[in-house]
Amino acid sequence: MSDECVLSQKFKIEGGNFGNAGKASTSIKEILKEIGIDPSIVIRASIAIYEAEMNVVMYAKKGIITLNITPEELHLKLEDEGQGIADIYQAMKEGFSTATNEMREMGFGAGMGLPNIKKNADRFEITSIPGKGTTLDIIFYLNKTGNQ
Numbered sequence: 001m002s003d004e005c006v007l008s009q010k011f012k013i014e015g016g017n018f019g020n021a022g023k024a025s026t027s028i029k030e031i032l033k034e035i036g037i038d039p040s041i042v043i044r045a046s047i048a049i050y051e052a053e054m055n056v057v058m059y060a061k062k063g064i065i066t067l068n069i070t071p072e073e074l075h076l077k078l079e080d081e082g083q084g085i086a087d088i089y090q091a092m093k094e095g096f097s098t099a100t101n102e103m104r105e106m107g108f109g110a111g112m113g114l115p116n117i118k119k120n121a122d123r124f125e126i127t128s129i130p131g132k133g134t135t136l137d138i139i140f141y142l143n144k145t146g147n148q
Contacts (some may be wrong), residue, residue: 003127007035007070013056015082019105021057025050028076031067037074044120045074048138051113052078058103059083060133064106064130071141073122076138085128092118092126 009031010023029046037045049065056063068075076125085091092114099109118124119137128134 003069005070006071007031008069009067009068011065011067013053013060013065013080013111015056015058015060015062015080018057020052022050024052025040028065028067032074035069037069037142041074042143043075045138045140046118047104049076049078051091051116052076052136052138054108055113055134056082058099058108058146063133071142073142074140076136076140077137081133082131084132085126085134086130088128 022130025046029042032042032045060080063078063080066077090096094115095111097111102143104110107110117138122141123139125137
């Protein structure tokens, strides 16, 4: 099959705007359902991108999610401008969180965001530059022959 992109769309996220939190991930979920992506992939992708979106809302100034779909894969790329992650290894541990008390009072900051993204994705890559921002590549294979 071709690696040609079938669908590409971008979604903006505003850091600190809890009122709009979840809108981008909800839009992506609806698109995936409308175009007939396997429901089990829609669920996993929705969980992963919601966690990623919330990290931008909680820790970054702004971010952009790029949704790319080819016949072989669903690729969600999130790029943010924010504080970055000083220790990715530590941040990937379940339960590790740098959430403020205010974030915890809203029900966030359990330290499961990045581990949940990794658990739900078929492939997950994270890069971060402290003081600049973080990039997540979250990939789901759409068929059984994907390079897993």
